[in-house]
Amino acid sequence: MTIFVLTGAGVSAESGLGTFRDKDGLWSRFDPMKLATPEAFAHSPDEVHAFYNMRRQNLLSAEPNAAHRALAHLEVGLAERGDRLFLCTQNIDDLHERAGSQRVVHMHGELLKARCTACGETMPWRQDLGVEVPCPSCRRSGGLRPHVVWFGEMPLEMDAIDDALREADLFVAIGTSGSVYPAAGFVSEARRHGIRTWEINLEPSDNARQFDEGRYGPASEAVPAWVEHILMR
Incomplete structure (x- = not known):
């Protein structure tokens, strides 16, 4: 048995990391077109760096919550009986890894890494970034993002x-949220292949009707309960 789990911002919200599309989410306070596009970086790199430096420091002070730990436990429990977890996250934080998950696919990248637009090298990065910071690989300044x-x-x-x-x-x-593609389309793709689908969320997502089953409540409560249900089967 293989379980494909997709996680979004809601799994990290109780760790103090902001969601994006809720009423009080990040994009209600910041304009994503001015902070989260290649064009914004080319036009105002200092402003973009300041935003991500703030988010990086927030992440470094955060801790995994019970939902992250439950998914790490699920990975181990499935492996012990010959099954498999494929954990894919839209999140750019490392809380899954810090909770103990060994295999995590970050489809939207990782905040604690930097990439050089000049030489293409990707490297771990925990400090602030700025246009004056040289790439450790090619030594050019201004290209790290x-x-x-x-x-x-x-x-x-x-x-x-x-x-x-x-x-x-x-x-x-x-x-x-069920509104960000291509991830929001994964449920319809799963249904096309005859795969059973579940949603675990604080409240029904934008595409909740496409799921066969749903569990709703805080992630720190709903995810551990679901993991226990799966491992008891």
Whole structure:
């Protein structure tokens, strides 16, 4: 049995990391077109860096919550009985890894990494970024950017994600808005392949009607309860 789990901002909200599209989410306070596009970075790199430096420091002070730990437990529990978890996240934080998850696919990149637009090198990065910071690989300044997927850019690892989705026996979306594509289309793709689908969310998502089953409540409560249900089967 293979379970494909997709996580979104809702799984990290109780760790103090902001969601994006809720009433009080990040995009209600900041204009994504001025902070999260290649054009914004080319036009105002200092402003973009300041935004992501703020988010990076917020992440470094955050801790995994019970939902992250439950999914790490699920990975181990499935492996012990010969089954498999494919954990794909839209989140750019590392809280899944810090909770113990060993295999995480970050389709929108990772905030604690930087990528050089000059030489293409990607590297771990925990400090602030700025236009004056030289790339450790090619030594050029001005080319380092957060290793995150901005609006208008292609998500990462899509071939591996497509393969895993076709091979799954169960698709579960946790803490997602159901409005950001291509991730919002994963449930319809799963249904086309005859895969059973679940949603676990604080409240029904924009595409909740496409799921076979739903569990609703805080992620720190709903996810551990669902994991216990799965491992007891």
